[in-house]
Amino acid sequence: VINQAALRFRPAPREKLDAILQGDPTLSPLIARMLVARGYDTPAKVQVFFNPTAEALHDPLQLKGMTEAVELLREGLAQGQRILIHGDYDCDGVCGTTLLMEALQEVGADVGYHLPDRFQEGYGLSMLAVERCKQEGFGLLVSVDCGSSSHLEIEAAKAAGIKVIVTDHHTVPQEPPQPHAFVNPQQAGCPYPFKGICGTGVAFKLIQALRGQSGLQPDHFLDLVALATVADVVPLIDENRVLVQFGLQEVGRSRREGLTALMEVAGRSGRDVVDAFTVGFTLGPRLNAAGRMEHARAGVELLMSRSLTEARQLATHLDNLNEERKECERRIQEEIEIRLRSDPQRYRSGAIVEWGEGWHEGVIGITAGRLAEKYGVPTLVIATDGERAKGSGRSPENVDLYQALRACERLFQKYGGHPRAGGFSLHSQHLPELREEMARVSNDLRDGLAPVWLDGTVTLAQADIDLVKELERMEPFGEKNPKPAFLMEGVDVVHQRLVGKAAEHLQLEIEQVGQRRRAIAFRQADLVGDLKTQEYRYDLRCELGRDTYKGQEQLRLQVLGVVQPPSHEVATDSVAVVDLRHLRGRRKALEEWLGGADRRTAICRQPDKAVLSYPDYPEQFYTYHTCPAVESGLVLLTPPDSLQSLDELLDRVHPSHLVVLFGCAEVERSVATLVAQRWSRDMAIRFWQLLKSGRVEPLTRASAERVAQDRLKLQPDTTREILSAFTETGAVRSDETTGGLTFGQANGTKLEDTRAFLQWRERVRKMEEVRAFFSGPDLAWRMGQRWPWLAASSRVPEPLSVR
Ligand SMILES: [Mn+2]
Numbered sequence: 001v002i003n004q005a006a007l008r009f010r011p012a013p014r015e016k017l018d019a020i021l022q023g024d025p026t027l028s029p030l031i032a033r034m035l036v037a038r039g040y041d042t043p044a045k046v047q048v049f050f051n052p053t054a055e056a057l058h059d060p061l062q063l064k065g066m067t068e069a070v071e072l073l074r075e076g077l078a079q080g081q082r083i084l085i086h087g088d089y090d091c092d093g094v095c096g097t098t099l100l101m102e103a104l105q106e107v108g109a110d111v112g113y114h115l116p117d118r119f120q121e122g123y124g125l126s127m128l129a130v131e132r133c134k135q136e137g138f139g140l141l142v143s144v145d146c147g148s149s150s151h152l153e154i155e156a157a158k159a160a161g162i163k164v165i166v167t168d169h170h171t172v173p174q175e176p177p178q179p180h181a182f183v184n185p186q187q188a189g190c191p192y193p194f195k196g197i198c199g200t201g202v203a204f205k206l207i208q209a210l211r212g213q214s215g216l217q218p219d220h221f222l223d224l225v226a227l228a229t230v231a232d233v234v235p236l237i238d239e240n241r242v243l244v245q246f247g248l249q250e251v252g253r254s255r256r257e258g259l260t261a262l263m264e265v266a267g268r269s270g271r272d273v274v275d276a277f278t279v280g281f282t283l284g285p286r287l288n289a290a291g292r293m294e295h296a297r298a299g300v301e302l303l304m305s306r307s308l309t310e311a312r313q314l315a316t317h318l319d320n321l322n323e324e325r326k327e328c329e330r331r332i333q334e335e336i337e338i339r340l341r342s343d344p345q346r347y348r349s350g351a352i353v354e355w356g357e358g359w360h361e362g363v364i365g366i367t368a369g370r371l372a373e374k375y376g377v378p379t380l381v382i383a384t385d386g387e388r389a390k391g392s393g394r395s396p397e398n399v400d401l402y403q404a405l406r407a408c409e410r411l412f413q414k415y416g417g418h419p420r421a422g423g424f425s426l427h428s429q430h431l432p433e434l435r436e437e438m439a440r441v442s443n444d445l446r447d448g449l450a451p452v453w454l455d456g457t458v459t460l461a462q463a464d465i466d467l468v469k470e471l472e473r474m475e476p477f478g479e480k481n482p483k484p485a486f487l488m489e490g491v492d493v494v495h496q497r498l499v500g501k502a503a504e505h506l507q508l509e510i511e512q513v514g515q516r517r518r519a520i521a522f523r524q525a526d527l528v529g530d531l532k533t534q535e536y537r538y539d540l541r542c543e544l545g546r547d548t549y550k551g552q553e554q555l556r557l558q559v560l561g562v563v564q565p566p567s568h569e570v571a572t573d574s575v576a577v578v579d580l581r582h583l584r585g586r587r588k589a590l591e592e593w594l595g596g597a598d599r600r601t602a603i604c605r606q607p608d609k610a611v612l613s614y615p616d617y618p619e620q621f622y623t624y625h626t627c628p629a630v631e632s633g634l635v636l637l638t639p640p641d642s643l644q645s646l647d648e649l650l651d652r653v654h655p656s657h658l659v660v661l662f663g664c665a666e667v668e669r670s671v672a673t674l675v676a677q678r679w680s681r682d683m684a685i686r687f688w689q690l691l692k693s694g695r696v697e698p699l700t701r702a703s704a705e706r707v708a709q710d711r712l713k714l715q716p717d718t719t720r721e722i723l724s725a726f727t728e729t730g731a732v733r734s735d736e737t738t739g740g741l742t743f744g745q746a747n748g749t750k751l752e753d754t755r756a757f758l759q760w761r762e763r764v765r766k767m768e769e770v771r772a773f774f775s776g777p778d779l780a781w782r783m784g785q786r787w788p789w790l791a792a793s794s795r796v797p798e799p800l801s802v803r
Contacts, residue, residue, distance in 0.1 A: 001530050002541060002561040004777040006376070006449040007487070009456070010037035020046050030462075031470055034455050034484055050473060052242040054215040060205035064190035069165045069181035070209045072140065076163065077109055081139035085113040086129050087300070088145040088199065089291030091231035091284050094299035095224040096144035096167075096200040101304065103207040103221065112138065115296040116146075118362060125150035125166075130157045143167060145199025148184055151177045167202045169234070171418070196235040196480075200228035201243065222247035223256060224303070230276050231284030235480035244476045248274050251283075258302040261315035262286055276476035286315075289322035292362030328360045332367050332381065340375075347375045351404075351442040353435040355382035355389060355428075365392035365421070372396055376450035378404055378442050380424075382431065389428045394421050396450030399442050407441040408434060452561065454541065455484040457775055459668065460491070460515040465555055468546050485560055488512065488540045489775055490581065490664030493533040498525050508559060510540070513668045521559035531562065536582045537663055539563035539777070563777065576656075576790045577780040581663040593635050593659060594620050600659070601630045603649065604637035624649050633657040639667045642766035643773060643786075650787055658790060660779065667771050674767050677718045679760065681751055684722050686712055688731070691741070701739040725756035 012033045021032050023043025035041070040049045048056060060066055076083055083104060087097030097113050104111045114129040121128055125147045133141055140163045147154070147166035154177045157164050164179035172187045183202060185192045197205070204225050208214055216222065226247020229240050236244060252274040254260040266282040268274075290298040298321075302314040336354045340346050346354075352371055364381040372379040372394040378401055382391035395401035400419040409415065411434050415424035426434065458467070463486075477483040494516070495509035506521040506528060519542065521527060531538070541563065545556040565582035583589055593600050594617045604610050607621035614621070622628070624645040634655040639662055640646045650658075687708055690696065696707045701723065708714040714722075723741075726732035730747035734740070751757060773782065783790055 001527070002452050002563045003449060004539070004563050004566070006452045007454055007541075007563065007777045008451040009454050009776070010034070012036040013041075016041040019043070023047075028467075028470060030456050030458070030467070031474070034474065037455065038481060049241075052245050054242065056242045057215055057239045058193055059214050060209040063183050063185060063192045063202070063205055063209075064187060065181050065183040066206070066209050069167070069183050069206060072163055072165055072181055073104075073142075073206075073210055076140040077104075077107060079139075080110065081163075082137055083109050083111045083140045083142060084129065084133055084136075084138035085111060086125055086141060086143045086146070087113060087115050087296070088123070089115055089118045089296035090145075091287040091299070092199045092228040093145040094287055094291070094296050094303065095228035095231075096203040098300050098303040099200055099203050099207065099221050099224045100142060100144055101300070103210075103218075107210075112136070113300060115291070115300065117295055118291055125153040125157075127153055127156065129153075130160065130162070133157060133162050134160050139163060140165070144203045145169070147179070148172045148177065148186075151175075154179050167199070167206055169197060169199050169202055194238045194240075196238060196240055197243075198225075198229050198232040198234045198240075200225050200232075201234075201240070204243075216242075216246055219246070219250060220255065223250040223253075223259060226251060227259075227279055227283060227287070230279040230476065230478055231288065233479045236276070236476050236478035237480045241476065241481070244276060244478075248276065248279065248476065251279065256303065257308045257311040258305045258314070259283070261305075261308060261311035262302065262318065264312070265315045265319040276478055280478065285325075286318045286322045289325045290318055293321040293325050293328075293360075325360075325363055329363045329367050329370075332356065332359050332363065333370060336367070336371065336381070347377055349439040350446070351377050351399075351435075351438040352379040353382070353431075353438050354380070355384050355391070355431055357384050359383035361390055364390075365394070365423070368392050369394040369421075378438065380434070380438060384428050384431075387428050388425070389431060390423075390425045392421075392423050393417070395419070398447045398450045399445050403445055404438065404441050407445075408437045411437065452541065453482070453485060454487050456486055458486045458488055458544075460488065460510070460512040460517055463488070463517075463544055463555060463557065465546060465553060468544050468555060471544060483543055485541055485543055487563075487776070488542055490537045491540055492537055492584070493531060496528060496531065496533070498528065506559075510557075513665050513672075517555070517557060519557040519559050521562075524559070524561075527562060535584055536565045537584055537665070538565060538582065566780075576658065577783050578657065578659040579779045580659060580661050581774070581779065583661070583663075586661060590614070590635065590637070590661060591616075593633075593661075598632040600633040600635055601627060601653075601655075602635045602637050603627060610637070627653055629653055630655055633659060635659040635661050637661055639670050639770050639774060641670075641763070641770070643769055644766075647787075650790070658783070660774070662774075664775055667774050671767050671771055674764055677715050677760075678764075679714070679718050679722055679757075683712070683714070683718075684725065684751055687714065687719070687722050688726070691732070692743075699741045701734060701741065704741065721756045721760060725751055725754040728754040728756065 016036045017032055020035060020041065020043055021027060024046060035046055040046050085097050085100045087093040093115065097115065101111055101113055114132060116122065116126040123146065125143055130153055141157055142165045144167050146168055148168045148170050154164050165181045166177065166179040167183045169184060169186060172184055176182065176187055183206065185195045185197060204221055222243065226244045229244050234240060251259060262283055266286065268278055268282060287299045290296045298314055298317055302311060302318060305311040305314060335356060339354060346352060352375060361383045364383055368379045368381040376396050378393060378395035378399045380391050380393040382389050393401050401422050402417050402419055405415045405417060405422050405424060411426055411430045413425045415422065417423060471484055490512065492511040493508055494511050497507050499505045499507045504523055504525050506524050508519045508521065510517060510519050540559050541561040543558045543560060545558065547554055547556045566579045580589060594602060599620065602621050603624055604621060605623065607623060610621040611618055624640050627649060630653050634653065636659065690707065690711060691704065696704050704723065705716045705719045708719045709716060723732065727734055729749045729751060730744050733742045733744045
């Protein structure tokens with residue numbers, strides 16, 4: 001359940017929106033909004049975003065240290081030196097190692113590789129590898145995806161006469177190491193224009209430089225680059241977008257037996273579209289699992305395998321390790337959540353700090369990430385082994401984790417990280433103190449609620465396969481180009497049931513303005529207890545995708561979270577705006593408001609009809625335009641036709657408080673009614689032809705309205721407007737007293753320039769403005785902005801969970 005005050009729309013300034021819509025009128029406003037919010041705010045940038053080409057890639061030689069690295073490699077190759085590739089145990093390190101191994105073998109090098117054991121050797125260049133170089137006669141050590149903090153090991157290798165090339169993309173310490181060549185876009189003084197490439201990306205650049213190539217060559221390594229880029233969660237912007245887009249095509253060609261086998265075990269046949277999602281959620285975790293649960297070697301062996309039989313065995317092994325990893329994660333998370341449920345203070349305190357003996361070190365980071373996301377607070381998960389404790393932390397955007405860890409510095413033996421993630425080790429006896437300290441510093445550092453981002457609002461009617469296809473043009477999604485999330489407002493939950501092996505998912509049947517659809521909320525079974533579907537309509541945060549079911553393509557609506565509706569039990573002496581847009585039992589609520597001691601007034605479109613439904617309150621219904629001054633509060637039953645109408649009403653009436661009792665559904669209906677009266681030039685021409693056909697007998701306003709309704713399904717209002725437009729153009733003259741019509745001489749006024757047409761357009765524009773104003777969270781706050789004398793309070797209710 002999401003606290004509505006945490007919702008944030010990614011900002012998209014109106015002027016920039018207009019500029020790119022002018023540049024490409026085929027863009028839908030929704031997509032345009034997302035592009036602007038992501039920084040693609042000129043037609044040229046949008047053009048490059050949708051059409052990635054090799055030109056967007058940067059020259060490898062712009063990387064500082066590249067020339068030296070290439071020289072050393074060439075020298076080594078010429079001398080027949082043995083080369084040891086030193087990778088890392090995650091997917092990026094494994095892909096980078098494979099890439100360098102194969103590329104150097106292609107040019108005839110004698111190469112071997114070393115991947116550190118996560119549990120024995122830890123992260124970074126390993127002393128064991130330096131020893132191996134000495135014993136096995138490797139004269140050149142090349143790191144990939146690590147080494148920037150391995151000063152000691154680098155010096156040891158140099159002392160033993162080994163040449164060292166470090167290639168990496170991790171943050172470089174203040175005092176950088178001094179290998180013979182150091183290639184890392186993050187290092188000070190590196191002119192490379194993009195800092196976001198992953199370790200495998202840097203290795204790819206090294207090979208390009210060695211071969212004197214650039215752009216997308218050599219393309220048979222792009223599959224590894226794409227895989228690592230997605231799995232390492234580096235930003236999918238700039239050249240990464242190009243590398244991934246072309247690299248995924250290479251994965252799809254499946255020329256690598258290992259990837260074919262891995263897709264098989266993941267249940268993806270070769271014909272399936274390979275997208276960033278497949279890589280990020282199926283291939284990546286399986287390659288990561290090796291290093292997390294056992295040893296990363298299996299990953300390199302798989303990627304380098306030339307035999308499908310062998311590859312299948314290795315892939316099955318990785319798949320088993322991945323299952324083991326998931327099971328481990330599930331157990332730890334479950335254990336923590338049991339603790340949190342029995343003692344909610346453990347997450348309400350400001351941070352989650354939980355530890356367990358023998359918890360698997362390889363998965364605590366993922367678990368911390370899940371919990372931080374779910375509870376919206378910084379989370380440290382710690383594996384203890386007697387007196388030794390090793391932990392991993394993740395944090396939502398509103399708390400800088402690195403700062404928090406630094407504030408607890410004195411408790412740690414070692415720590416490091418960045419604003420969203422970090423790692424540390426300490427003595428177990430300090431754990432209770434760490435829990436307290438962490439809660440305290442997190443509260444100090446916290447900047448508002450953890451934001452829950454949105455890209456826009458959609459209605460159930462707008463959400464269709466065409467929209468999904470448009471969204472897919474923005475792929476690959478990932479870091480810095482996240483999968484779009486939308487707000488779907490005022491939805492009735494008509495049915496819910498638990499699905500999945502362990503009944504862990506929630507399937508919903510939802511309805512909005514007459515449209516009904518099925519939606520799925522993964523791993524959110526606990527929502528069942530929170531939803532009050534009889535009382536409220538809900539706003540859903542959701543993602544749109546597609547599924548193929550029995551050969552039929554259909555929309556997949558995934559619910560990411562449900563927004564807590566504002567509570568309706570409020571005392572009006574404390575608030576000026578009561579937001580009841582989500583209430584279902586309107587009749588009961590209205591009667592309560594009308595029957596109250598202070599006789600509130602209700603504003604609606606047709607007071608005479610309302611009085612028939614509520615005969616007990618004959619004097620209490622008015623329209624926006626007829627309401628006299630009141631002593632008490634106003635209840636708004638239907639949306640106004642413009643914000644100005646509401647301005648005027650409030651100016652005239654000065655209510656003590658305002659109750660908004662219409663929801664998004666009512667606003668949508670008003671818009672729909674208005675749009676149903678739409679008349680276009682085409683419609684006017686067909687009406688003209690009808691008039692001229694002689695079928696309108698006698699030729700009067702009344703019979704024209706009747707015939708137009710029968711034959712063209714035009715509302716009488718619409719017919720009247722078109723007729724008055726014709727009168728303006730001079731094509732028709734009408735006799736005011738008899739209603740008789742005669743054809744006249746056109747005076748040159750275009751139909752689109754007539755007052756009748758422009759007025760209609762203006763009405764629609766005003767209604768759109770009303771729709772925008774009354775949709776979205778924080779209505780009370782926005783009303784307070786527009787009418788400051790309505791001392792609005794945002795009335796955020798007690799959250800059900802911290803989010
Ligand atoms: Mn990496």
